Amino acid sequence: MQNNWYKIWNRRQVDGIEQPTLLLLLVANGYDTQFSGVQESAWMAYVQHIADQLNITSKDSLLDLGCGAGTFLYPFYQQGNPVAGIDYSANLVKIALAAMPQATISVGEAIDLPRDRQFDVVLSGGVFHYFPTYDYAAEVLRGMVQIAQKSIGILDVPDLSKQESAISARKAGMGDAEYEEKYRGLDHLYYTKDWFQQVLATESVQVTMEDQCLQGYDNSKYRFNVLIHKH
Structure with a gap:
């Protein structure tokens, strides 16, 4: 999946990694742009909310596909959960x-998730819109369900019904010309909520949706979370 987004994320670096903090990980994962001013307290509240929604306990093992710098995994790692992740950016890994x-944590594509292992919870946050096709996304989603023992979270998914509003907001923030220059060749996949239901129609799972709920993150109003529980 070597697209233009790959080049951008593989160049991502931050200073001070010798003494990593949650704030540094947030910066590394891109929560320092004009569309995102996420504070550590807001991030921790968000992580706790998702943990509650997916019934994550202190003993559960977690796999994060597209984990980036490990921002979501970090609070669980600190409390002793077994955590694993995959990301295509060697710098972020x-x-x-x-x-x-x-x-x-290993370098790799989401579609190459470890199908020979089982995890209590399998997640992917802010990643599905970077996938090249819906078929690719469907294969990743089915693979996540296959290796999860308890629950699956697909977080920060761009809502197709809000695509025009999302693009208009970005253009308003930087101007049409700058937008066209900055995002040329950088396409996002937008999803309907029904798409997830359709892909998982033959799986023994319960699927629920919620609006994204990360304080300080302007993209929240255009995105949703998919929360999946295995029967």
Whole structure:
């Protein structure tokens, strides 16, 4: 999946990784743009909310596809959960391992998730819109369900019904010309909520949706979370 987004995220670096903090991981994962001013307290509240929604306990093992610098995994790692992650950016994986040296973090594509292993909870946050096609996304989603024992979370999904509003907001923030220059060749996939229901129609799961709920994150109003529980 070597697209233009790959080049951008593989260049992502931050200073101070020798002493990683949650704030540094947030910066590394891109929560420092004009569309995002997420504070540590807001992030922790968001992580706790998702943990409650997916029934994540202190003993559960977690796999995060597209984990980036490990921002979502970090609070669970600190409390002793077994955590693992995959990301296609070698630089971000390096940052994640500096923050979580005992975690299992590797460089790879989401579609290459470890189908021979089982995890209590499998997540992917802010990643599905970077996938090249809906078929690719469907294969990743079915793979996540296959290896999850308890629950699955697909977080921060761009809502197709709000696509025009999302693009208009970005253009308003930077101007049409700058938008066209900055995002040329950088396409996002937008999803309907029905798409997830359709892909998982033959799976033994319960699927619920909620609006994204991350304070300080302007994209929230255009995105939703998919919360999946296995029967």
